[in-house]
Amino acid sequence: MSVIEILTRVEAICQKYDRYDVEKQKDLNVSGDDAFARLYASVDADIEALLQKAEIASKEKNKASAVALNAEIRRTKARLLEEVPKLQRLAVKKVKGLSTQDFAARNDLVHALPDRIQDIPDGTPAAPKQTGGGWAASASRTEIKFDSEGRLDNEFFQQSEESSQFRQEFEMRKVKQDQGLDMISDGLDTLKNMAQDMNEEFDRQVPLMDEIDSKVDKASADLKNTNVRLKDTVNQCAEEVRWHKERFDQFQELLACPVLFCILRTQFGA
Template sequence: MSIIDMLVRVDAICKKFDKYDPSKQHKDLIINPDDHFLQLYTTMEAEIEATVKKANEAAEEKNRAAVATMNAEIRRTKAALREEIPKLERLAKKKVKALSPEDLAARPDLVVALAARIDDIPEGTMMGAKKKKKIDKSHIEIKIDSAAADEAFSSERYEHTAESAAYQEEFQHRKNKQDQNLDIISEGLSTLKNMAEDISEELDKQDPMVGEMEEKIDKATGDLTKNNARMKEVVSKIRSGRNFCIDVILLCVLLGIAAYIYK
C-alpha cells in the first residue's frame, strides 16, 4: 500500500468520526435556547480549554508562589467541572426538538469524553520533579561464584572458638538460672492465687453472718434508744413529785410560824 492510499484512508476514517469530535461537531453551531445540554457542554468545554491553557502557563512559570497559586486554581476548577458531570449526564438523556436520534445517542459518549478531558488536565503536583532514569532489569544478571559460596558456607569457617564456646556456655547457664527463677515466681504466684481463692470463699461464707450481726446491732440500738427515752420520762416524773412534797412541808412550816407569832 502506497503512502497516498494510506493518507486517503486516514482522511476517510477521520471524516467518518468527525461527529464524535466535540470541537468539530459544535463549531459554527447556533445553540438552541431549549437545548440545555449543549449550553452546559459548551460552557464546560470553554472552561476546560482555559484551564488547559493555564496549566501550560504554570508549567512554564518559574516563580514557585505563582505556580502554587495557579495549580490550586486549576484543582478548584477541575473539582467544579467534575461536579457538573452528573447534571450533564442527566441532560444528555433528554430529548430536544430538531435533534436526530443519532446525535442524541452520541451525547453520552460526549459526556464520557469530556470527563476524560477533565481528568487529563495536569494539576502541577509533579511539576519540576526530576525524572528518574528507568533501569532495564532485563539485562541485569546475578552471578554467583560457586567456589566462593562453598568457601563462605563451609563448616570449617564457622567452627566454634574457645571464646565463643565459653560465651555460649555462660549464656546457657544464665538462661537456665533465669528459667529457675521464673519457675519459683510462678509457684509463688500460684500459691498467692490459691490463698486469694480461699480468702474469697471464707468471705462469701462470713457475709451472711456479718449481715445477721448488723441486723442484731440495729435492733439493739433501737431498743436502747427506747429504754433511754422511757428512763428520761420516769426521772422527770420522780423529780416533779419530790418538788411537790418539799413545797407542802415548807408551807406547813410557814403556817406554824405564823400561828406562833399570832399567839
C-alpha cells in the first residue's frame, strides 16, 4: 500500500467518524439537563488526567513514587469502568435538541470507552487483543481493514514456559506491591485517627486550660490585694513604733527634769 493510499484512507476515516470527536461532543447545543454529556465530560477529563499521570509515572525515577502512581491509576481506571454502565443507560435516553446522528454517536462513544480506559498505561503489560485467531476489522467497521504479514494463528499467541514464569513473577510482585500500598494506606489511616483523637483531646483540654487561667488570674489578683493590705499593716506598725518612740523620749525628758532638780538642790542647798 502506497503512502498516498494510506493518507487517503486515513482522511476518509477521519471525515466519516468526525462526529465522534470528544471536543465537539462537549460543544453540542443540548439542554442543560443532559446527564450523559455531564457524566461523559467528567469521565473524559479523568481519562486525560490519567494519561498525564501515566506519562509522569513513566518518567519517574523513584520506583516507590512510580509504583504509587501506577496503583492510583489502576484504582481510578476501575472506578471509571464502573461508570460505563451508567453511560450506556444514559446514552439511550432522548435529549431535546440532540440530532439523530449525534444521538447514534453516543453509543459508539460509550462502546469505545472501555478500550480507552484499558489502554491507559498503569505499569502492567497490556494483554494482546485477539479477534478469532488474527487481527481484523471490527464488526461495526467492516470497511476498515488492516493488512498483516506472517503467520498469526493461535500458536502465535501461545505463552511459552518462560513467559508464563515471567507472568507469574509479575503477578506475585504486583500482589506484594498492592499489599505494601495497603499497609501504607492502613498506616496513614491510623495516623489520621490518632491526629483526630489528639484534636479531640485538645478540644476537651481547652475548657480546663481556660479554667486554670481564670483561677491563676484570680489568685494573682488576691495576692496583689493581700500584698497591698500587708504593706498598709507594715506602714501602720512603723507609725505605731515611731509614735511610741516619741512618747518614750518625751517621758525620758520629763523624768530627767525632776532628777536634775533634786541633784542641783542637794548640791547648792547644802
